[in-house]
Amino acid sequence: MLTKETALMVNISGPVRPGIVASFAKALLKYEIEIVDIEQVSLQNTLGLHLLLRLKEGSKFEDSIIKDLLFECSKLDLTLTYQRIPEDEIQQKSRRKLLVLTHFGDTRSIAELSSVLAEENVNIEAISSQSHHGARSIEMTINITGLSNVDSLKNRMMDKSRKLNVDLAIQSMAACRKNKRLICFDMDSTLVDMEGIDEMAHKAGVHREVARITTKAMRGDFDFETSLRQRVAMLKGLTLDDVIDIRDRMVFSEGADELLTTFKWLGFKLGIVSGGFDIFAEYLKDKFSLDFAYANQLEIENGALTGKLRGDIVDAAQKARILNQVSCDMGIPLDQVVAIGDGANDALMLSQAGLGIAYNAKQGLDRIANVALSRAHFNHIFHLLGITEEDIDEAMSCKTL
Numbered sequence: 001m002l003t004k005e006t007a008l009m010v011n012i013s014g015p016v017r018p019g020i021v022a023s024f025a026k027a028l029l030k031y032e033i034e035i036v037d038i039e040q041v042s043l044q045n046t047l048g049l050h051l052l053l054r055l056k057e058g059s060k061f062e063d064s065i066i067k068d069l070l071f072e073c074s075k076l077d078l079t080l081t082y083q084r085i086p087e088d089e090i091q092q093k094s095r096r097k098l099l100v101l102t103h104f105g106d107t108r109s110i111a112e113l114s115s116v117l118a119e120e121n122v123n124i125e126a127i128s129s130q131s132h133h134g135a136r137s138i139e140m141t142i143n144i145t146g147l148s149n150v151d152s153l154k155n156r157m158m159d160k161s162r163k164l165n166v167d168l169a170i171q172s173m174a175a176c177r178k179n180k181r182l183i184c185f186d187m188d189s190t191l192v193d194m195e196g197i198d199e200m201a202h203k204a205g206v207h208r209e210v211a212r213i214t215t216k217a218m219r220g221d222f223d224f225e226t227s228l229r230q231r232v233a234m235l236k237g238l239t240l241d242d243v244i245d246i247r248d249r250m251v252f253s254e255g256a257d258e259l260l261t262t263f264k265w266l267g268f269k270l271g272i273v274s275g276g277f278d279i280f281a282e283y284l285k286d287k288f289s290l291d292f293a294y295a296n297q298l299e300i301e302n303g304a305l306t307g308k309l310r311g312d313i314v315d316a317a318q319k320a321r322i323l324n325q326v327s328c329d330m331g332i333p334l335d336q337v338v339a340i341g342d343g344a345n346d347a348l349m350l351s352q353a354g355l356g357i358a359y360n361a362k363q364g365l366d367r368i369a370n371v372a373l374s375r376a377h378f379n380h381i382f383h384l385l386g387i388t389e390e391d392i393d394e395a396m397s398c399k400t401l
């Protein structure tokens with residue numbers, strides 16, 4: 001007989017058909033059984049239904065309950081196993097810390113990533129996959145309760161995915177389930193497949209000089225503002241017509257058009273937060289009806305660049321401040337904000353957002369981000385935000401009307 005310290009774990013499997021949950025729930029209702037926990041998954045035509053049951057104190061019906069459940073199974077061509085679990089071994093769902101991993105790989109990546117989890121002694125609680133829009137994503141819910149170094153696990157997973165060349169997202173379960181409402185995009189080498197300053201330097205015939213400063217800045221010889229002002233100074237005299245010519249030939253990153261159109265259609269707030277230049281950012285803002293665009297402002301006089309900048313410099317810290325300010329102004333909490341960027345000056349902005357996406361980024365930024373996406377994999381963002389192929393098709397067909 002079951003005592004008050006005992007629960008019953010029931011596992012049912014077999015062919016899918018309508019009415020299975022109803023049949024078992026009705027059978028249990030007769031005995032006033034409490035269903036403490038329930039999970040069901042189905043793959044193709046086979047289901048697995050798992051029930052954790054607790055009887056009222058002093059229940060005398062264990063044998064009858066099991067007989068009734070087995071009877072329902074025989075009617076529905078299902079298989080049943082069960083085991084008793086002492087009360088003190090039942091894991092409290094509310095106390096678990098869960099992360100959601102989404103990866104875009106194959107059997108090898110499932111094997112390698114789950115091996116890392118096993119080495120870290122982390123259980124996978126659920127796995128599911130979805131395929132649409134030319135990509136398949138696999139989502140694993142993992143239990144990190146009691147894990148002492150979560151950052152180490154994240155870094156190991158990001159390193160492994162980089163080696164496997166598969167995109168990977170790691171989010172807390174709570175953040176994952178919150179609907180995202182605001183997306184801040186970096187511009188150069190993220191939304192567009194170019195660096196505006198390099199194109200302008202080519203046009204002005206100072207590409208080598210500008211590249212030299214860029215290299216020094218990357219080495220840490222200058223801060224971002226100093227290197228930006230030095231490079232812009234070299235562009236003095238470049239005509240507005242030349243800049244407009246570059247702007248009109250700007251190439252979008254693969255999938256960027258579809259991404260912006262779909263998010264706009266779905267009602268997301270969208271904008272650009274760029275360390276590049278206003279003339280390009282404003283153009284994109286108008287073209288895609290974005291809600292905002294922040295970038296460095298080129299000073300133009302008599303139809304040519306003066307080699308100076310106007311207003312505040314948009315550097316890494318300013319990008320993060322803008323993201324905070326915009327989310328504040330729009331009344332959207334940070335954990336409902338997505339930030340996407342490729343460069344070192346996106347790191348702070350990505351770390352502030354509920355979902356920070358490193359796009360085609362160098363090692364380092366992907367450690368700060370929740371997600372590392374390869375070049376031309378913008379459409380993987382649809383999977384992460386639960387957007388379906390139907391949403392995308394509808395958005396794109398509305399655009400062409």
Ligand SMILES: [Mg+2]
Nearest residue numbers: 186188189343
């Ligand atoms: Mg960039």
